[in-house]
Amino acid sequence: MTEQAHWWQRGIIYQVYPRSFMDRNGDGVGDLAGVTSRLEYLEWLGVDAIWLSPFFPSPMADFGYDVSNYVDVHPLFGTLGDFDRLVAEAHRRALKVIVDFVPNHTSDEHPWFQESRSSRDSPRRDWYIWRDPAPNGGPPNNWLAIFGGSAWQSDTTTGQYYYHAFLPRQPDLNWRLPEVRDAMYDVLRFWLDRGADGFRLDAVWYLFEDEQLRDNPPNPDYRPGDDPYHALLAAFTSDLPEMQEVMAEMRAVLDGYDERVMIGEIYLPIERLVAYYGVNGNGCHLPANFQLILQPWDAAHIGAVVDRYEAALPDGAWPNWVLGNHDKPRVASRIGPAQARVAAVLLLTLRGTPTMYQGDEIGMHDVEIPPDRAQDPIERHVPGLGLGRDPERTPMQWDSGPQAGFTDGTPWLPLADDAARVNVAAERDDPRSILTLYRRLIALRRAEPALQVGCYVPVPVEGNLLGYRRELDGSEFLVALNLGDIEQEFAPRQPDLRGPIELSTHLDRTGETVDGSFRLRAHEAVVVRLK
Ligand code: GLC
Numbered sequence: 001m002t003e004q005a006h007w008w009q010r011g012i013i014y015q016v017y018p019r020s021f022m023d024r025n026g027d028g029v030g031d032l033a034g035v036t037s038r039l040e041y042l043e044w045l046g047v048d049a050i051w052l053s054p055f056f057p058s059p060m061a062d063f064g065y066d067v068s069n070y071v072d073v074h075p076l077f078g079t080l081g082d083f084d085r086l087v088a089e090a091h092r093r094a095l096k097v098i099v100d101f102v103p104n105h106t107s108d109e110h111p112w113f114q115e116s117r118s119s120r121d122s123p124r125r126d127w128y129i130w131r132d133p134a135p136n137g138g139p140p141n142n143w144l145a146i147f148g149g150s151a152w153q154s155d156t157t158t159g160q161y162y163y164h165a166f167l168p169r170q171p172d173l174n175w176r177l178p179e180v181r182d183a184m185y186d187v188l189r190f191w192l193d194r195g196a197d198g199f200r201l202d203a204v205w206y207l208f209e210d211e212q213l214r215d216n217p218p219n220p221d222y223r224p225g226d227d228p229y230h231a232l233l234a235a236f237t238s239d240l241p242e243m244q245e246v247m248a249e250m251r252a253v254l255d256g257y258d259e260r261v262m263i264g265e266i267y268l269p270i271e272r273l274v275a276y277y278g279v280n281g282n283g284c285h286l287p288a289n290f291q292l293i294l295q296p297w298d299a300a301h302i303g304a305v306v307d308r309y310e311a312a313l314p315d316g317a318w319p320n321w322v323l324g325n326h327d328k329p330r331v332a333s334r335i336g337p338a339q340a341r342v343a344a345v346l347l348l349t350l351r352g353t354p355t356m357y358q359g360d361e362i363g364m365h366d367v368e369i370p371p372d373r374a375q376d377p378i379e380r381h382v383p384g385l386g387l388g389r390d391p392e393r394t395p396m397q398w399d400s401g402p403q404a405g406f407t408d409g410t411p412w413l414p415l416a417d418d419a420a421r422v423n424v425a426a427e428r429d430d431p432r433s434i435l436t437l438y439r440r441l442i443a444l445r446r447a448e449p450a451l452q453v454g455c456y457v458p459v460p461v462e463g464n465l466l467g468y469r470r471e472l473d474g475s476e477f478l479v480a481l482n483l484g485d486i487e488q489e490f491a492p493r494q495p496d497l498r499g500p501i502e503l504s505t506h507l508d509r510t511g512e513t514v515d516g517s518f519r520l521r522a523h524e525a526v527v528v529r530l531k
C-alpha cells in the first residue's frame with residue numbers, strides 16, 4: 001500500500017489563506033511572495049501540500065471567492081510570475097500546491113457576467129441563470145441566498161432576475177451550458193499547465209439548481225434566531241444528480257496530467273458526501289469531510305462519526321479529515337486550548353488525509369472583531385448572529401515583533417491580543433508548545449507507514465475516551481485519547497495492548513510502557529507503539 005499510495009493519501013494538507021499568511025509589500029494584506037518566503041517554515045513543520053485560498057483578480061466582495069478573472073493574479077497578491085516562483089520554490093522543497101477553483105459563481109464584475117446582463121440577446125445571456133419575475137413582480141420562487149435574503153436579484157437593464165447562491169455580487173454560472181463547462185475546464189488546464197498539483201473545488205454541491213424552479217420546502221427543525229438561510233431545506237438548490245457528470249468531466253481533465261488531486265468542498269451528511277467520490281471513483285479524490293468541525297466534541301459523537309464514515313466509504317475511496325478552515329470558528333475556540341492538542345493527535349492519527357488550517361498549529365484562537373472593523377460580507381448582511389468569519393481569518397502570528405511579523409503596515413484585520421506569546425518564533429523551540437506537538441506528530445506520521453496508510457481498527461472503551469489501532473505489515477500503534485476534562489481509566493476490553501508511549505500531549509509520559517488498562521489525565525492523548 002505504501003508504495004502504491006498517492007502523495008495526497010500519504011501526505012498532510014495545510015490551508016493557506018493568503019490574505020492573512022504573510023505580507024511582503026507592506027499593504028497589510030498577505031501576498032504570494034509572502035507565502036513563498038514562508039515555505040521554509042512549512043517544510044520545517046513537515047506538511048506535504050499547501051492549498052491556497054483564492055488569489056485571483058476580484059472586487060473582494062467575498063474576499064476573492066468572487067472571481068473576475070480566473071486566469072490571473074490580483075495585484076494585491078502579486079503577479080503570475082509570483083505564482084510561478086511560488087510553485088517552483090514549493091516543488092524544490094517537495095511541497096505540492098493546490099489551487100482554489102470557484103466554479104459555482106463568478107463576480108458580477110467578470111466580463112462574462114457583464115456581457116450576460118447587457119441584453120436578453122447577448123450571446124452569453126445563458127451563461128448565468130436568468131428568469132422572469134413572478135406574476136406579482138417578485139422573485140421567481142422562494143429560494144434563499146446563503147449570505148442572506150432572496151437568492152434572486154432583479155436587474156433593471158433587462159427586467160429579469162438572476163440567481164445567486166451566495167451574494168448578489170456572486171451570480172451563479174449555468175453549468176447546464178456546454179460552453180460554460182468548456183470555458184471552466186480551460187481554467188483548470190491553465191493552472192495545471194502552470195504546475196498546480198490539484199484543486200479544491202469551492203462550494204461544489206451548489207453547482208446545479210432545479211430546472212423547474214420548484215420552491216424549497218420549509219425546514220421543520222428551524223428555530224427563530226437560527227441563520228435565516230436554514231428556514232428552508234436546500235432540496236432544489238443543492239446536491240442535484242447533474243453534479244456527477246460535471247465532476248467526472250473535471251476529473252477527466254485532471255487525469256490528463258500526472259498525480260493531480262481533486263478535493264471538493266461539500267457540507268453534506270456523510271451518506272451524501274461519499275457520493276462525491278463519483279461513480280467507480282471518477283469524482284473527487286477527496287470530498288472534504290468536515291465532521292470533526294461539525295460534531296459535538298465528545299467521544300460518543302466523534303467515535304460514532306468515525307465509524308459511520310469508515311463504513312460509508314465506497315470501495316477504493318480514500319478518507320480525509322479536516323479540523324479547521326477560514327469559514328468556521330477555530331478549533332482552539334471551539335473546544336478549548338487543551339482539547340485542541342488532543343484534536344491534533346486525532347487529526348494526525350486517524351486513517352485519511354489530514355487538512356490543517358494555518359495558525360491552528362500554534363494554537364491561534366478566534367479574535368473578537370469590533371463591529372466597525374468587520375470585513376466579512378456575512379457579518380454585514382446578516383449581522384448579530386455571530387455568523388461572521390473574520391475571527392478565524394486574523395493574521396498569522398510569526399513572532400513577537402510589531403504586527404506579529406505578519407506585515408510592516410496596518411493589518412487588514414486586527415491581531416490577537418496574545419500574539420506576543422502565541423507565535424511561531426516563541427513556540428518553535430518550546431518543548432511544551434502545541435507547535436512542537438504538531439511537528440512531532442507530523443514527523444511520527446511521516447516515519448510510520450502504519451499511521452499514514454495502515455488500517456483503522458476501533459478499540460472500544462467506556463467513558464469520554466476514544467481508542468483505535470492503526471496497523472500495517474506487522475507494525476501497529478494504539479491511539480488513546482481523553483476527550484474530557486477529568487482523569488479517566490482507559491480500560492479496553494481487549495486486554496493484550498502493551499507497549500511504550502511513543503508520543504503524548506503531556507511530555508512526561510514518553511517512553512513509559514502501558515499494559516492493558518492505564519490512566520489518561522484530563523485532556524491527555526497518547527500514541528503507543530504496540531508492534
Ligand atoms: C466557500 C468558501 C467561502 C465562500 C463561499 C462562496 O464556502 O469556503 O469562504 O464565502 O464558498 O464562494
